[in-house]
Each structure stands twice: as C-alpha cells, then as structure tokens.
Amino acid sequence: MTAAPVLLQGNEAVAEGAIAAGARFFAGYPITPSTEIAETLARRLPEVGGKFIQMEDEIASIAAVCGASLAGTKSLTATSGPGFSLMQEMIGFASMAQIPCVIVDVMRGGPSTGLPTEPSQGDVMQARWGTHGEHSVIALVPSSVLECYTLTIEAFNLSEQYRTPVIILSDALVGHMREAVVLPEPGELRVAERGTPDCEPEDYDTVMSDLDNILPRPPLGSPFRVHVTGLVYNRRSGAPDTEAPEIASDLGRYLREKIYHHRDAIVRVEEMEMADAEVAIFAYGSVARSARAVVKWARAQGAKVGLVRPITLWPFPTAAVEHMAAQVHTVIVPEMNIKQMSWEVQAAVGGRAKVVDYGRVDGKLITPAEIKELVKREFYYHDWRDS
Amino acid sequence: MSALVDEQKLEAAPHDAECKPPRIKPHTTSEITPWLRTPKTIWCPGCSNGTITRALIDAVLGLQLDPEKVVVVAGIGCSGRIAQYLEYSTVHTAHGRALAVATGVKTADPSLHVIVAMGDGDCSAIGGNHFIHAARRNIDVTALVFNNSIYGMTGGQMSPTTHMGDKSTTSVRGNVEAAFDLSELAHAAGATYVARGTAWAYRQLVDVIAGGISHTGFSFVETMAVCPVYYGRFNLTSDPAEFLKSQKEHAVPVGKFEDESRLRERYPVGVLHHSERAEFVASLQAMGDKALEAAHG
Amino acid sequence: MADAMKPKGPMEIRFSGSGGQGILLAAAIIAEGATAQGKQVVSTQSYGPAARGGASKAEVIVSDEEIDYPEVDAPMINLCLSQAAYGKYAADTRPGGLLLYDSGLVEPDDTVAGCELCGLPFTQAALERLGKKVVANIVAVGALVEVSGVLPADAVEQAVVNRVPERFRELNSEAFRLGRRLAAEARDGTQS
Numbered sequence: 001m002t003a004a005p006v007l008l009q010g011n012e013a014v015a016e017g018a019i020a021a022g023a024r025f026f027a028g029y030p031i032t033p034s035t036e037i038a039e040t041l042a043r044r045l046p047e048v049g050g051k052f053i054q055m056e057d058e059i060a061s062i063a064a065v066c067g068a069s070l071a072g073t074k075s076l077t078a079t080s081g082p083g084f085s086l087m088q089e090m091i092g093f094a095s096m097a098q099i100p101c102v103i104v105d106v107m108r109g110g111p112s113t114g115l116p117t118e119p120s121q122g123d124v125m126q127a128r129w130g131t132h133g134e135h136s137v138i139a140l141v142p143s144s145v146l147e148c149y150t151l152t153i154e155a156f157n158l159s160e161q162y163r164t165p166v167i168i169l170s171d172a173l174v175g176h177m178r179e180a181v182v183l184p185e186p187g188e189l190r191v192a193e194r195g196t197p198d199c200e201p202e203d204y205d206t207v208m209s210d211l212d213n214i215l216p217r218p219p220l221g222s223p224f225r226v227h228v229t230g231l232v233y234n235r236r237s238g239a240p241d242t243e244a245p246e247i248a249s250d251l252g253r254y255l256r257e258k259i260y261h262h263r264d265a266i267v268r269v270e271e272m273e274m275a276d277a278e279v280a281i282f283a284y285g286s287v288a289r290s291a292r293a294v295v296k297w298a299r300a301q302g303a304k305v306g307l308v309r310p311i312t313l314w315p316f317p318t319a320a321v322e323h324m325a326a327q328v329h330t331v332i333v334p335e336m337n338i339k340q341m342s343w344e345v346q347a348a349v350g351g352r353a354k355v356v357d358y359g360r361v362d363g364k365l366i367t368p369a370e371i372k373e374l375v376k377r378e379f380y381y382h383d384w385r386d387s
Numbered sequence: 388m389s390a391l392v393d394e395q396k397l398e399a400a401p402h403d404a405e406c407k408p409p410r411i412k413p414h415t416t417s418e419i420t421p422w423l424r425t426p427k428t429i430w431c432p433g434c435s436n437g438t439i440t441r442a443l444i445d446a447v448l449g450l451q452l453d454p455e456k457v458v459v460v461a462g463i464g465c466s467g468r469i470a471q472y473l474e475y476s477t478v479h480t481a482h483g484r485a486l487a488v489a490t491g492v493k494t495a496d497p498s499l500h501v502i503v504a505m506g507d508g509d510c511s512a513i514g515g516n517h518f519i520h521a522a523r524r525n526i527d528v529t530a531l532v533f534n535n536s537i538y539g540m541t542g543g544q545m546s547p548t549t550h551m552g553d554k555s556t557t558s559v560r561g562n563v564e565a566a567f568d569l570s571e572l573a574h575a576a577g578a579t580y581v582a583r584g585t586a587w588a589y590r591q592l593v594d595v596i597a598g599g600i601s602h603t604g605f606s607f608v609e610t611m612a613v614c615p616v617y618y619g620r621f622n623l624t625s626d627p628a629e630f631l632k633s634q635k636e637h638a639v640p641v642g643k644f645e646d647e648s649r650l651r652e653r654y655p656v657g658v659l660h661h662s663e664r665a666e667f668v669a670s671l672q673a674m675g676d677k678a679l680e681a682a683h684g
Numbered sequence: 685m686a687d688a689m690k691p692k693g694p695m696e697i698r699f700s701g702s703g704g705q706g707i708l709l710a711a712a713i714i715a716e717g718a719t720a721q722g723k724q725v726v727s728t729q730s731y732g733p734a735a736r737g738g739a740s741k742a743e744v745i746v747s748d749e750e751i752d753y754p755e756v757d758a759p760m761i762n763l764c765l766s767q768a769a770y771g772k773y774a775a776d777t778r779p780g781g782l783l784l785y786d787s788g789l790v791e792p793d794d795t796v797a798g799c800e801l802c803g804l805p806f807t808q809a810a811l812e813r814l815g816k817k818v819v820a821n822i823v824a825v826g827a828l829v830e831v832s833g834v835l836p837a838d839a840v841e842q843a844v845v846n847r848v849p850e851r852f853r854e855l856n857s858e859a860f861r862l863g864r865r866l867a868a869e870a871r872d873g874t875q876s
Contacts, residue, residue: 004720005719005722006719007712007715007716007719007725007727024495025491025494025495027490027491046674046675046678046679047678047679047681047682048679048682049675049679050675051494051495051671051675053490053491053494053671055487055490055520056487056516056517056520057516059484059487059517060484060487060490060516060517060520061487063480063481063484063487063488063490063491063517064487064488064490064491064494065491066480066488066491067460067478067487067488067489067490067491067492067493067494067495068491068492068494068495069491069495070478070488070491070492071458071491071492071495071496071499072495072496073495073496075491075495089481089484090481090484092481093480093481093484116733117730117731117732117733118730173728173754176728176729177726177727177728177754178712178715178725178726178727178728179725179726179727179751180715180718180719180723180724180725180726219496220458220476220478220492220496220499221455221456221457221458221476221496221498221499222455222476223455224476225455225474225475225476225477226476226477227424227470227471227476227477227478227479228477228478228479229470229471229478229479230463230479230480230481231479239424239471240471240479286754289752289753289754290752290753292752293752293753296752365753365754365755367753367755367757368752368753369757
C-alpha cells in the first residue's frame, strides 16, 4: 500500500527533503525564484525542533550555515543567481574547511538581476568553478518535483560522507512546478548521520583522514577542541601551515581527490533507449523532460535516439559520456545557456562523435519541437552521407 | 509572536552606565599557557594582540567557564590569528564573516560560549553589515574587536577607524574620511553591553571582557590596540612603550568623561552601555517550543 | 462537448489573466483535484515582476501517462480572465477545444476559430451574487469543470476547500457552485 499522491511544488519538495534528511538549520535571504524554500522551512523547521534564520544577505546566510554545521547540525541555504554569486566566498571556505552543507541554487536568467522569474541553466559552470582556487564540488540536478525531494536527501548524504558542500542546481521551472508525487515513506531512503570520530580526542590530531577513511568532523564545543580554518592547513593535524609547499600540495590534491577518487560512487546518470542509439541527447534538469518526449517520439518513428541524463553534473560523468561517444555518431546537447555543458561534453567525447550544441537564454524552456528539428537534421544528414 | 515579545520585555531597561563588570583576579603565566596551542605567534614585537589574547584567557578562567564549551570564532587579519593560538574550539573564518558564522554556531548550539574576535576593518568595513545585524538581533555572543585603527596584516592601509588626517599607505597625504566610533555604532545598532578597554589597562580589559561574556545578549568589547609598526610609525610613535603610555593619556573612565568623543585624543573606557532586552536565540527557542508543542501536542 | 473534451492522452489546460486575479490558485485547485483522482499531474506557472496587475499564466497537464514536457503549447481548455490574456493566448486554443473567458472583462474577436467559445460573467457574478470580486477565479473554476467535465465536480470542490483558509471556505465553495450554475444555465439556455 503506497501513500496517497500529493501535489507538491519543487521548492516545497526541497524543503521537505531537507527535513527528511535530518537538516535542522536553515539560513537564507529572500530571492526569487527560491523563496518558497525559505518560506516552507520557516514554517516547518520549528515544528521538528529545527531553527530558521533570515540573515542580512546571502554571504551571511552561507556563513551561518557553515557555523551551524560546525556546531553539529545538518544545515542548508537556498538562493538564486545573484545570491549564489555572493555565496561563492563561503562555499570556498566550506570546501577548504571540509564543512558538510547543502546549497540550493534555483537558477534564473542572468547575469546580474537578469530574468528573476524565468528559468535558466546558466549557473552550471559557476557551481563548479565559482569560488576561487583549486577545489572540487558535488552538484546535483533535479528534473522533477520528486527528484527535488530525493536529491536533497542525497545531497545531505553526500555532504556528510565526503565532508563537502553539495550544490543542488534546480531552476525556476522545476522549483515552481507542481507535480503529483508519492513521497517515499520515512525510512525508505537512506539518511547518512554525522557521527563522531571513533578515537580519543588526544589521538584525533594524529589520526589520518585519508581518501578511503574520511573522518567525520567533531562538533565545536566537544572535547576534540578542533581548529577550523580557511588557511592551508596540515591535513593530519589541522594546524594552519602556509610555509610548506608540500603541505599545501597535499591538501590541494586531497580536496580534489576526495571527490574524484570516489567519482564512480558519487556520479548518477539516467539513460533511456541507449542500448542501440545512434544519436544521443545529453540533457539535464528541466530540459531533460523535453528531451525525453523527443526520444519517445523518435522511437515511435523508428529512429534510434537515446537520452543520457546526468543527475550528478559535478563531478562530470566522464565515463558515461565516453561510453556514449564510442557508440553514437552524434550527441545533441540542448541547454538553457550557451555551450556551458556542451563544451564539457565535447572535451569528454574527444572527437569520437559530433557534438551539436543548442542553447536558449530567453528564460523559456527548450521545447520538444526544437529538439526534434535537431534530431531530424542528424538523420537526414546521415541518410544522405550513407547513400 | 507579539505575546512572546511582551513576555520577554522587549523594552530596554534604563541605561546603566554605572554597571560594574566582574572583578577578575589575574592568573599566573603557568595558569594561562595551557590554553595556548603554541608559544609562537606571527604578531610583531610590541603588538598588543598578545595582551588581548591573555586577557581573554584570563576572563574565561576567571568566570570558570567550561573550556570545552568555549568557541572562539575569528575573522581575517592580525587579530584573526588568535583562533589558531587558543586551546578552545576555534574557527578562523573568512574576512568579515566571523559574526555571521558565529550566529550559526550559537543558534545551532545555544549551550556554547561564543566569543568572536575581529579587527576594526574586519568588523566594521567588510563585516559591517553582519556587525549591525548581530547587534540588532541581540544574539548572545561576545564580539571582541582589536581596534588598531589600521589594516596591519596587509601592511598599513587606512580602515574605517583611521582618524581624519591620519596617514597610512593608502592615505599618504592624510585620511580625508571620518572614523567610526565602533562602540557607539554597536550601541546604536542594538548591542546590550558595550565596553571599551585598552591594552594599557590590563585588569580593566580583563574585567570588561568578562562582563561581556557573562552578559546575556550581544556584547561588544572594543579594545584600543597598539600597532607600533604601522599605525604608530605613521602617526604616533614606533616605540611600543611610548605608544602604550599614550593610551594612559587618551583613556578616560566613563564616569569622568565629559568631552565629546574624539577618539584619537580622548575616549571613554569602561562599560559604556548596558541594558537588557530579549535575546535572539532564546526568543527563537521559545517560539520553536510553542511550534513543537502545537505540532505534537 | 464533454466527451469530445476527453481525448486519449494528456489533458492540457491553461489559465491566464493578470496578477491578483488568482490565476495560480485556480490552476493549483484543478491540479490538486486531479491529484486526488490519482492522475499524473504537472502544473507550471509564469508571472512577471508585478504582484498585482502584470501578466499571469498557469498551466496544468492531467494524464494517465508519465508527463515529460511540462508546458502547454496548445491547450484543450483555455481560460482567459483579462483582455490582455485573451489577446495573447486565445489563438493557441487547440482545434476542438474550449475557450472560456470572462464576458464582462473580455471582448472576444473573430481571430479564434475551430473551438468552442464560452463567455460567462465570472467577475460580475462574483461581485453581484457573493459580494466579493476576489472569488471570480473560483467561479471560473466551477464553470470550467461544469462545461468541460474534465474532473468530477466534487473532487474539485474538495480541492477548493483544501486550498483556501478556513474562514473563506464557505465563500469559496459558494463561488465554485455559482460557477457551475452559470455554466449549466448557459448550456441549458435558462436564467436564474
């Protein structure tokens, strides 16, 4: 007996997913089109013993989230483009200091104030490279209301497991969309707990946290008396050290490898009709919905078209793209930006297939009709070339 | 919500400039040093940051706080380095963000004693917005500002507390901007405990810091710091002892202070403002308790 | 009409008007009514910066199958509550579909062909019979359900009750029933 379906908005689903994941702290600043996440959590968090703060800006919001997480509470913030830009500084701090936290960016048209109420996918590269310096990041892209819920839980799990900020790249369309969904029952989805290191406080400084054994961070105000810093620090002792190149190199490489070493475990890609596909559509987020409609249409016409939909955008699903490149002759990359991910796809395809980019930056969702035209062109071209 | 605010007496208590902070008996060096992670600092000879660090440890010891519950959150600059030297839970955040991080720490775990160490530029330039809003919320953290009237870490540039006419590497012909009076700014923004001390008057400094920590609400402690290498060399004296002695001339006990504050020549020290009003985390907790009861009751 | 309105495949409905007319609420009610019926439902919205007076549009797709593309290009049911919305969207109505508009606010033109036109005075009726112009959207939802038969009326009325604050429930239920009555009278050629 499954639960009755409920009509839920994408932003509301993020908020409910956060609560289900055990988040008990939210700090944010109002911004369209993410505000419903703050509004829902302002109402809901106190009902489950959590706390909500509206901060003075987005910098303060992510800073407070870092502080609350360091004090031992699973924490998140939500924003959109302009606020996401402001948060980059402290996303870097969270990355450097290895603070688990979740940042939801409900993407809207930009740059600057841009198109506040219209969707975009223009922040996908900012999510990867927005903060300065060498670091790595995990970013997840929901394409449905149900995924807004489930991926928020997964974002918290990943942030706890890899002790890193995790970004959810929603958009104005998915965030404001309502869908009939059946939410998983409590306990149905795995929820990772924070935990404490299984060693004595006096041993903590000398216990090595390596790639396969990422120790949880003990909370502030515990016997561990940790020092947390945004300076380069000795990965074993936690003490800042900016004068030893080998220490800086060790930390810099570790912060990247901590994610990339586990890429196979982290990355999730959904494939549709790829077994015999000759043309693949690589699409993510709300655009993947249009792409799915096109694959169904194409198959009904007998055209071998498949879909590769990255659910994890960062780390980039290189293996899935390489596999795809070995099979299809063309990859179509429709996205609500200009070439941001198609450039990345092209790098992974490495010339083994043609990459066709298609971008829209007018705040409108790419329609199935537009993608159909791109698909048709590829088949006509090949018919002509083969004959 | 209005009922909640009424219950907690939002109205400020009458201004009490006569508030006496606790008297702390200074501790011996052997009592102080266990709370330092390292004997080595990056601070210049003659810098007063070591004095302020010791005063903070003295205050924590004097108040008999559980050291495991003490969290020091620092910003970036010379003062920010205090975090890595103290043997408490410590966070060395980003420039200007210490109070915002501390807001998250205190809200998530109200049992912690959260002390925020900032420089003058850290607190009032890049962190100015967080500063006034933390004061407005009256969140129960103690903001300890090391005011040396200059950016020391970057080599002596003017800050919002550099006095008009003062020289720095970015005001080589004299500063044309007016300076903030940080204590009055904190008071205007809603801080419920505001005190000023000097590196010169050590025991008073320990006492006003202890007063801030034991106060419930946003407490602001401004320490007039000594920076002989930059501020002093450009404007006063590069001799640390001379600089320190000048504070004796400038500082006037708050009860005896009658001039308009002009900061550079004369400024009041002691507990400048003290009042009571609803504390942020307690109010949030009270509202949450009601919501929890309504949801499950 | 009611039978013709139920083609195989998804049912696409568009609501349009100006900010403050309750376009988003009207769509949410239909979406919630359909959800309670166990349907696949997707609803999207588009609105400008003005909370009052700007263009507002919401769309609902109801289907037995998984819904991919969430937006509506050619609605089978097209409700327009302002002249601007009519001018912008009326022509999108799918051939054989239903174009519903507020006859007190919209002057229909002859650019729309091949679909059923149904103009009813939602706002005027809300004001005159219930004393509240603000429930015109719910009157329109009632009429939409009555004319199209897209969902069982009681399921939608329940959604109305669920979506509005308790003290306005009776008023909104009244509005919903008023809309159904208006539509039924127009269909049967009777006047109350």
